[in-house]
Amino acid sequence: MTGLVEIRGIHKVYGHGETEVRALDGVSLDIEEGDFVAVMGPSGSGKSTFMNILGCLDVPTAGSYRLRGVEIGKLDRDTLALLRRHQLGFVFQGFNLLARTTALENCELPLLYQGVARTERRARALDALDRVGLANRANHLPNELSGGQQQRVAIARALVSRPAVILADEPTGNLDSTRSEEIMKLLVELNETQRITIAMVTHEPDMAAYARRVVVFKDGRVVTDERQRAIPPDARGERQGAAL
């Protein structure tokens, strides 16, 4: 069985010589289909660098990262962009919706880059908004939505392209506890009912508690890797998605 994500001994070094910074110093990690991983650690622990590499926004200096069997390390910018386009969905702390663009249009954006035809694009974007419970807000602009709603639109946008992994970078960082709980419940629900694989960075233990597995980084290394809940067996290998 091949895992969804196979990371073997990756290093990331910024600068060189005296000013060399080892952001990642030999990290190995596998993520299986249907898992929900929380990545924790203090600032400067390398968790953001790790997420950037996991999200194909950056490449490791050394080591191997295979996403669905494809080695990422040697790919150029454009191929990485195509991988993000087809395999990954992003949810950010600051929501990062396009301003003055409706919720529906925001959700259509990844499909626009995938070259999906207009009618299908609209239908799938509406479906994604429906899955996060915002179908009735489709034509609202981001500034007409609450923070929690904006984050749900962002989750819909990440879902819409049917990615292999959704990467969430402190998704509840800008929300109050009630909204945070709503978002986490939504992520858990997507993970459980729709078997979507999620990797989430957080520094709040309360939020990490929702995940199936918690990985803690320190000084560019994984210090603990604890499973809190098992992945249900029916989740494995059933999700389909086009490999690149």
Added chain:
Amino acid sequence: MAITAIRRNAMRSFLTTLGVIIGVASVIAMVTLGRGATASVTNDISALGNNMLIIVPGADRRFGSSSSAQPFTQDDVNAIREEVPAVALVAPTSGGAGRAVYGNQNWSTGVTGADNSYLRVRNWNVELGREFNDGEVRTGQAVCILGETPRRELFGAGSPIGEQIRVGTVSCEVIAVLESKGTSTFGEDQDDFILMPLVTFQRRMSGNENIGAILVSATEGVPTRDAQLDLIALLRQRRRIHVGDEDDFVVRDMQEIGQVVSTVTGVLTTLLGAIAAVSLLVGGIGIMNIMLVAVTERTREIGIRMAIGARAGDVLLQFLVEAITLSVLGGVMGIALGLLGSWGAARAFDLPWVPGMDVIAGSFLFSALVGVFFGYYPAHKAAQLNPIEALRYE
């Protein structure tokens, strides 16, 4: 996508394109008006008469002809009629100034002595009345034909036909009024003159038999240049000018003058168009400026798009298309404005309005090129952003 981005910032987009709008509008207006002026001059020249040559005594000096030159005689006229087949019509004229009086109205105007061939050569049509008859021309009867201006000044709304007016010291009967040709491009009132038979003018006004100028029209199908050369040869011989000596008369080709004037206005049109094109270039710099601001302002958006899967090329294309859309929109609005403006100006200056497809297509294309040229650098800058840093940009 580009249209959406532009609509989201409608006011700024409009101000950005204003440079291009003004640039394109001025190119169109300048060229259209310039061509109108050329057409107007060409019209004036052909209104003077088709294939017309004017022969005047005096050497071709830059500032007028010398007055000492020997005038032409009726024999010269007869010789031209008989010996130059390249010439179809010959109209000997003599002119001066005179005061015309009718009742208590008077008007100072030009008085020309000529016959009916003058009307043919100069393309004058009789509006009211009749031309001279043979007897009047031969015996020098006291009859005259009025241009529209003296008719209006002396008679107002009334009909002048059959009335007696006094021109200088000559009392004559008005037999006709000419159709108006209006004011020429050079501001000269072409209708301000009175015509009487040449013999009448010579006997009763100038007191000599001199002929001041001979107007001829070249035979159909004969180049005016050929007629000109034949005339020069004949007159040199008749006036006994030795080989190598300068002519003491001038044969002017009106078509040639028309061509010179057209060339001058054409050069002016090109010059004005080129100056206007520079303002279009400045408009392009305005677009580049605002696109650079937009790239900085939208760094985060670019980061989001890249995270979602936009390649560098996608981002480049997006910003390039935005710049081109802006400049093309500006171009279209500029074309409309330029056409409208030149139409208004053409009406105000009483010039023909000649919009050319070539100028319109040319300035449209140029504005699109401005978009590509000045949009590329900002778009390239956007495409080279690092997605991680762009996402972190506040």
